[in-house]
Amino acid sequence: MESALSEIEFLALSPNRVAVLRRLARERHTRTDLAVATGASQATLGRILRDFEDRSWIRRADGGYAATATGELVADGFLDLLEIMEIEGDLRPIVRYLPTDALGFDLRRFEDATITVPSGTKPNAPVKRILEFLRDGDEVRVFSHAFNEGSLRVIEERVSAGETTFRGVFSRSALDAVADDAGLRRRLDSLLDTPDARLRVRDGEIPVAVTVVDDVVHLLLRDANGVLQASVDTDDTTVREWATETFDAYWEAATPVDRDELSH
Template structure:
């Protein structure tokens, strides 16, 4: 068999592994007879027969006294397939994070594996404020916050952050110049009062890549809708490496910013 044939055969095997992953799941528990397998998979007897024939030809299953069972090779392939599907599902779940971070140039490299167990909050048709509510939930529970932001000037965000500043929460922020100008114009009273408080420190710079929030033990990344300015995704985790990355990024932007208050 030449190299092309081997490659084509491997591709066919991969397709079948993914397509028939449920067969491995079903047979992982116990051997089954053909009718039992057909019922478990909710397929016709003819389809079950084709599956068993294909699996036996590849040495994925064997006939035993109790029914059809996975071979050691079949069990290994089943585990590998489950791992692959899980990895793809997790990568897809973190797609909003990839979109946000890779769209912005940063000298601090990120390992997306740090966010494997992250909470990913996105907007939904019936609830466009889900990401913002997640941020506020974490804001209410933290004893301090540091961050950078590029867009957040929605009334809910401004008022909640102000309330925490008024409560004495230590707050250190690096804002985009345009955001500071809008805050001073649209929320003059709140901004003036916040700027006069000792627990609030604000730096300003021309450009900020995305939203970053450092709570007590969680780091969050926020991405905004370019047209509406709404927070459309917020990803947060308590991973220590991710938190350290967030601190380095915050310090990087703070060092390159001008202190306002």
């Protein structure tokens, strides 16, 4: 264990070592190629190559260098760890709001996700992010424990104009909260009157707020008090498959909205 940790430290302390090993694990490079690609001095590059040869991570090949089988193994493992740590760094500020038990996919699928958080100058940034997609989407599906006012407005306007189709599954508490507000209730009634919108209610818990706009999946993350803290969106195929399967399961188990049962 101690020896392995020291080798990890050996790589981690030098971005140039990581860059050289990454390139040699992909294909053969000459020393000149490596110098141009990394910007490392010849003296630094010479030390790196000697250290790698001593560890049998690289071999000389056709006037250049290439990774050995063990060099490729080290590169794959270290670069996987590096990727994980980069993702963790992105998620660290919002991980307390992520309903991880309800997410049926590896968090590494968030590698290319866009995370939007409120700021002093843009307190509504997470909502604005999702509204951008809703204004252009052809198909919208939602399962959620809350109905955002801005989303409801844009969805109602676009569905009424025949510009999008909408299906949503909401917890009963989410729909009751909308029904208790006169302005939101009018929008909800308008939405229910359109042929391109269908809403169902789930009496059980919906632990996560997810909106699928065409091929993009959005999560709205709230704290324990219901205050919106962030939005996360991604077009990752695995996340989209999870969202689609989860929506379908909720949809099948839910019942059509009965206006007479909503709060007044």
